[in-house]
Amino acid sequence: MAETAATPRRLVHRRRRSATDDGAVEPDPKRSREIGTDEACCPRCRLLLTKGGLTELNSAGGLRHHSYAECCASAMEGCEVCVFIIVAIEKKKEEHKWDADDVLTFRNRASERRPGAVPFGIDVLEGSLSSGAVVISIYPYAEQGNPAGDGIYRRPLQRDVKSERAISRARGLYAACKESHKLCRYAKDTVLPSRVLDLGTAAAPTLKLYVNDTEEHGEYAALSYCWGGPQRGLLKRRTLTNMEEGIGIEGLQQTVRDAIAVTRRLGFRYLWIDALCIIQDCSADKEREIANMAMIYKNAAVTVAAGTAERAADGFLDMKATYLPEHRFCVPMQADGEVGTAYLRAEAHIPKHALDGRGWVLQEFLLSSRMLVFSEYELLWQCKETELRGVSGNGNSNGNGGGLDYLQTQEGLPWSVFDEETEPVFGKEDAERRYLWRTIVEQYTRRRLGFKDDRLNALRGVTRELETVWRDGNEFGLWRRWFVELLAWSKKGCDEGGGEDEEKEMARETKRAPSWSWASVNGRIRFTQMFEGEDASVQEVNLLEARVSRHVVLSCRMVEDEEVDPAMFEDWGSGKSRADVFYDLDDSVDEVGERAVSSYLLLGTIRDDGGLSGVALVVVEVGRGFFQRVGLAIFDNTQVWKDTKYRDVRLQ
Template sequence: MTMSEQAGQKRQRSDSNGDTKKPKQSRSESHNGSQGQSCQVCTLMLSHQGLQHLNSPNGFLHQNRTDCAASVDQGCGMCKLILFAVCKEHDEDWRHEDRLLFRNSQDVLSVSTTPKKDAAGICNLRGAFESNPGASILTIQLFAKQGDPMARIVRRRPLRRDVKSNKVFAAAKALVKQCMDPENPHKHCRYSRDTVLPLRVLDVVGRPEDPCPTVRLKISETDTHAPYLALSYRWGDQPASGPEPLQLRKDNVETLVKGIQLESLQQSIQDAIVVTRKLGYRYLWVDALCIMQNCRNDQASEIGRMASIYKNAAITIVAATSLHADHGFLSDKPRPYCPGYKVYVTMDDHTTGTVYLSAEPYEPDHPLDKRGWTLQEFMLSSRMLIFSDYELLWQCKEVDLRSVSAKGLEYLQPLETLPWTVFDGDEEPYYGNLDSDKLYLWKTIVQQYTDRELSHTSDKLNAIKGITSELETLWRDTNVYGLWKKWFIGLLAWYKPVMERDERRHLERAPSWSWASLDGVILYEGSLSTEDARLKSLTVQAVELSCRILRESDVSDEKALKVLEQPDLMDPLAELQQKGLNIEEVEYLLLGTVKLDENSEEGIGLLVIDTGGGVYQRLGLVKFQDMAIWENVQRRDIILDARMDEKKANEEAMIPEKTHVNKKREKRKRKPKS
């Protein structure tokens, strides 16, 4: 069906290739709750005798696939978890006669296949196939409650939030030292003791003559070399009434330089100061107090430096759990964490113990991860201490997301990271050099970024300016309104999922061809295998293409059935009518083709309309299952629309009621085809 046919009837919309927003992977939710008694093999593995085998170099031989499935049928909850977890990732690899081999691991991040012989209890079960014992395929994290008979075998207890104890900070300092070791530092983690301070930072030590430990704003008139920390946090909604939070403004600079009382600061900033002092650092960068919040010129200047600020920070403090800056991030949680999947085990003394199991990494649900600005703060930071749900986490460019404690949870990190050369220009990464790698990275960034929230949608491009500026230098390319010049044609093939379609375009932010002109999540089609359209020129003011364009009304009824239109807006016809454009003038612009398999492909193009003078505006994406419609269509030069000034864009967004789609309008008549 076509847009013209929508005028006569409401059509059902669906994106092909399953192109709806994918939900997060479940953590075996369907297996929560009591899962019955363990079988004899699992009972033996979770005994003192089994512990000796788990701690030995040869490990504990479990069951093969056939026997494991039989145990599941007999009601063994642990075999059920094992079978589900292994088949989920290694279904084709697990031969029916191949037994599983388990070893005890005290550290979820340990790559060693040799367990400690004297380990007093089970912490994690590392699983491998007997045929390839050195390749771990599964990690099961075990928990037992204090006082339960199973606590004699299982070491880990339900996690109570601990992100501020001396023990935790000692572990964090050890990881920081390891990363920055002058003798043997992490190769890909940028750090220089000659780091230049940002223009403004908070001096958290205060002056010696201060009667109490105050904080003051430090302004560097010339380059000052010293390490500093940066804070990544969520501001939260500003109060509708009452006092505003303390921020740097034109009229209070001198006051903040003289000194700031801690109690006058929002709790997350107070907590960040505590962390900075405990880690042994003097300077802290916080946007609210280091950027003038009522000066556009200062904001523009400092936003332009955001990439270097986070990239050069010794550590970024990440207040991941706080919804609002007033809430802080060091407080305790009332309820401990324990997996919901439990299995009953008969102990050696015939008592019954309960073991709680998780075979999947824990994926934190951080409020901070929903904020648009923090994506670049995450991607640009060399090192992060993340104050998470239950634990203090560490991540750097060489160590994946982990607890600072060796006996913490195993974590899942779904976010992409930037190539190492962003942090060390002298190194060539083994990943990221290919165009396909770069395209994948950028499309992933766009999808993750557009799925986040912005308090001010006018920040759409500013909030990732740090990322684009770094990649422009690294890739030696130009990013225009969120699209790279080198891959411009392919990057035009973005689309809005059906349930995420927008009500209006924000042409004051970006032209219609840019994903930045819309709110909400953006997805991409597969990479173009061939490009039909050609970029002739690209500037902020105009885009000129050489391409093939076909009027929608010139496509026969039969061939129209093989055309799938995916409008950007919920009501695309109203958009046309508001502009005074005729639906008969909708056209297709061919971008190129995508390979479906070895023997088939489909065309990808834009749904466009001529707004006058050969200047085209995007209306959506379109797919062509039959490329024959493009035979004999001649190539021509066209111009894509430019960004509008704010006044004109707002006028266009004001759609009068009379212009809304008339659902009773008759389906347009097609010209008879010869």
């Protein structure tokens, strides 16, 4: 139904805008894979990928490749490697500009890692412009026995996460971290959790549940994994006594069995697994242990992450995989005219872990001081002083080269954020803390939850820790100190790029959280920019009184929909309206009824396109003097509230 200028903008006329409503054409995701056919490469690219160019690559001056104009001309003449290089640099055009006459020079990174030594092969090709800025890093691979392998160092990466060499290197990284990494020494004691699995010793292995009712100390590992549905072998009230006497490993899920094997090989006696250490049919025990989750992962010696297992039944040790980059090129050799095959990638590898899509795992990632990740191709290590890397560094555990450089897409938190006694490097300023929390929530809401009512529970460990350190209260995911600004969340831009199933967001879960909390909806949310100034203020927070609905009282300026010029919401061809509304649900009419008229409650201002824009809650009156949130609106200015007086609004 079309709107007319004389008709109030009732909720029936407006749905949450889809990110694809503007008619933009999405690029074909298969296009990048078309780069790299069996055509010949130009002479400069041939030098780049063969022994013939190794001397120049290892020299201080490097190997001159092409200027941008020359590279484009070579690509037009059929050099697919030049096409690959242009496309890769184009992806970073916001960071670096490649001018027509600016020459790209490549150097072999191996010469930088081992000063004074002459590399025996091509390792990582780093391309820089005249400014010295590295604009591309190429990782070449070649198969054993292929002519291209004479010059190229890296070989296909065979998955190895359980060999003695891999586990031994993991033990070495843990020992070095424990000995010398100050940022990883968070645990102030080594008291075991209330229950752990006792794996015994090498001389006398056991498997039983140990109940720590005397605050016994000891090092332990914790497991981070996906349940992926119902499990067998769970701890329940009726099995508690029997499991203290012994547990039959054959009755456990494969991921649990793998974790037990790994923990023993790492040299730890105790292991914490939620399915076997929390009484699953006792709500009081669940509540208590969920509240302790932060301490469990913070104090663990290491967190074992079953990165590739989508279900507990899958396991994570026996999966077989081989890594080769998807871009394949035929390269004429210099000497006898043979043609070799090189495989190239031009960026760090982003690991694909089933674990990274699970809601509960985010706080495990944030709180763990050390993580040992059983990834798709390698055994990975990460701690507070070491970025995500293979346990064997640049080569795989078999010593054949081919180890990957990794890009960690999740933003972690510095340990000092959770420490009351240490002055944090980042997170001590108000703006930094707001940024940290907004980042946590935005990452978290992209993830899946097996039970959607765990929306707040799965982040409670982090919340409880920050409440202590920040000396502030968190109400349904919003901090009291920044309450007004944190009301400015929406579904804007959340229709693509991951998150929970958007099609299921047809109802607000007000039993779970009040309408003003992001926890009242499912799926991904995003915050606006940080406020330049707040216009509203919190007068009262009433979340416990049984006689009235959970609500907050805001002192604010509010205008009804009929008071706003309808033309403000129209796009007059500029591509942007003067005001826009983003509703929380796919169909807001189902939430509050067709006749409800919205009002706009000004929260504050953000800086947008050089000016100040007004950010307002979209609310409707629901009876007894209460209002309910239905969305967020952005106005290009605050003039509509100019002559409006402040009033108290009860928001439930």
